[in-house]
Amino acid sequence: MQQLLSLEYIVSxxxxxxxxxxxxxxxAIGYTxxxxxxxxxNFAHGDVFMVAGLLGIYITAAVPIYIAIPIVILITVxxxxxxxRAAYKPLRSAPRMSVMISAIGxxxxxQNTATYVTGGQPMTYPTIQLLNKTVNxxxxxxxxxxxxxxxxVLLLIVLLTQIINRTKIGMAMRAVSKxxxxxxxMGIKVNTVISVTFVIGSALAAVGSILYFSxxxxxxxxxxxxxxxxxxxxxxxxxxGSIPGAVIGAFLxxxxxxxxxxxxxxxxxxxxxxxxxxxxxxxxxxxxxxxxFGEKATDKV
Numbered sequence: 001m002q003q004l005l006s007l008e009y010i011v012s013x014x015x016x017x018x019x020x021x022x023x024x025x026x027x028a029i030g031y032t033x034x035x036x037x038x039x040x041x042n043f044a045h046g047d048v049f050m051v052a053g054l055l056g057i058y059i060t061a062a063v064p065i066y067i068a069i070p071i072v073i074l075i076t077v078x079x080x081x082x083x084x085r086a087a088y089k090p091l092r093s094a095p096r097m098s099v100m101i102s103a104i105g106x107x108x109x110x111q112n113t114a115t116y117v118t119g120g121q122p123m124t125y126p127t128i129q130l131l132n133k134t135v136n137x138x139x140x141x142x143x144x145x146x147x148x149x150x151x152x153v154l155l156l157i158v159l160l161t162q163i164i165n166r167t168k169i170g171m172a173m174r175a176v177s178k179x180x181x182x183x184x185x186m187g188i189k190v191n192t193v194i195s196v197t198f199v200i201g202s203a204l205a206a207v208g209s210i211l212y213f214s215x216x217x218x219x220x221x222x223x224x225x226x227x228x229x230x231x232x233x234x235x236x237x238x239x240x241g242s243i244p245g246a247v248i249g250a251f252l253x254x255x256x257x258x259x260x261x262x263x264x265x266x267x268x269x270x271x272x273x274x275x276x277x278x279x280x281x282x283x284x285x286x287x288x289x290x291x292x293f294g295e296k297a298t299d300k301v
Contacts, residue, residue: 008140013262014255015137019146019215021254022153026208027231028238028246029160030201036177036241037197039096043103044083046228047110048202052076052209053125053219054114060126073206080202084195114221122220125213132214145214152211156204157247164243169196177241226274230257233281239291248292253277 027049034042055075059068087106091099131145164170172193175183184190212227213219231246234253238245260273284291 007138009262011138012140012142013258015142015146016262017255017258018251019149019211019254020258021251022149023208023212023215024227024231024234024254025153025247025250026156026204026211027227028234028250029157029204029243031232032235032238032240032243032246033173033197033201035235037173037180037194038088038099040088040099040103041232042198042201043100043228044087044106044110045201045205046224046226046231047107047114048076048080048083048224049205049209049212049228050114050219050221050224051079051110052206053213053223054118054123056125056210056213057123057219065126065128069210072210073203076206076209077199077202080198080205081195084198089191089194111221111225118221120221122218125217125219127217128210128214131211143215145211149211149215152207153247156207157243160200160204160243163200169193173197230274230277233277236281236291237284239293242291242293245291245293253280256280 027045030045030048031042034040034045052072055072056068059071059075062068063071083106087102088099091102128145131143131148133144134141135144135147136142137147164173169192172183172188173196175186175188176190176193180190183193213223230253231250234249235246236249237253238247238249240246256276257273260276261270263269
C-alpha cells in the first residue's frame with residue numbers, strides 16, 4: 001500500500017498513462033475522422049499503424065533516422081491514400097456492410113503481407129536516441145518519449161483543429177460530415193475531401209507508430225490489432241465522429257490501463273488490463289450509445 005501512495009509510483013503511472021493515451025489518441029483521430037465523413041469504421045487503420053512501424057525498421061537500416069522518419073510518414077500517407085482509392089472509393093454507393101467487409105479484407109491483407117515480408121518473426125523497432133534519453137522526475141527515471149508524447153499530441157491536435165476550422169478543405173470536410181449528398185450537389189469535391197481525410201489519419205498513425213514503438217519496441221504482423229481496437233474504443237467512448245471526444249477517451253483509457261498494469265503483482269489483476277478497455281466499451285454502449293460527446297443522429301427519410 002505504501003508503494004501505491006509513493007510519489008514516485010504516482011508520477012510514473014500518470015506519465016506513462018498519459019503517454020499511452022496520447023499514442024492511442026493519434027490512432028483514434030483517424031477512426032473518428034473517417035467515420036465522421038463516411039460513416040465507416042476503417043478496421044484497416046490499426047494495420048496501417050503497424051506497417052508504419054515496420055517501415056521504420058527497414059528504412060532506418062538504409063538511411064539515418066532523421067531522413068527515415070519523413071520517408072516513413074510519406075509512405076504511410078501514400079498507403080492510406082491508395083487503400084481509400086482502391087478499396088473504398090469503388091464501393092461509395094454500395095451498402096455499408098460491403099464497405100465494412102472490404103475494410104476487414106484490407107486489414108487481413110496488410111497483416112498477411114507483413115507476415116510474408118518478415119517471416120512472421122518479431123522485430124525490434126530502432127532506438128531513437130533523443131526519445132530514449134532518460135530524465136528524473138520526482139526521483140523517477142522517465143524516458144523522454146513519455147514526456148514528449150502528450151506535448152506533441154496536443155500540438156498536432158491544435159494544428160488539426162486549425163485546419164478543420166480555418167481552411168477551405170476543412171470547411172469542406174465539415175460540410176461533407178453533415179450532409180454527404182448536399183455537399184456533392186453544392187460542388188464540393190467529395191472524393192478529394194475523403195482522400196484528404198485518409199491522408200491526415202494515416203499521417204497521424206505514422207507519428208503515433210514512432211512514439212508507440214519507441215516505448216514498446218516489439219513489432220509483429222498483428223502488432224497494430226490491439227492498439228487499433230483500443231483506439232476504436234476510445235473513439236466510441238468519446239463519441240465517434242468527435243475529435244475532442246476521441247482524444248479524451250484515449251487519455252482516459254491509457255491512464256486507466258496503466259493504473260491496472262501498475263497494481264502490485266500480488267493482486268494479480270494486470271491480466272485484465274485489456275479486458276477493462278472492452279468492458280468500458282460495453283458499459284458506454286449500454287448507458288450512452290453516442291459516447292460522451294457524440295450527437296444523436298436521426299436518419300432522413
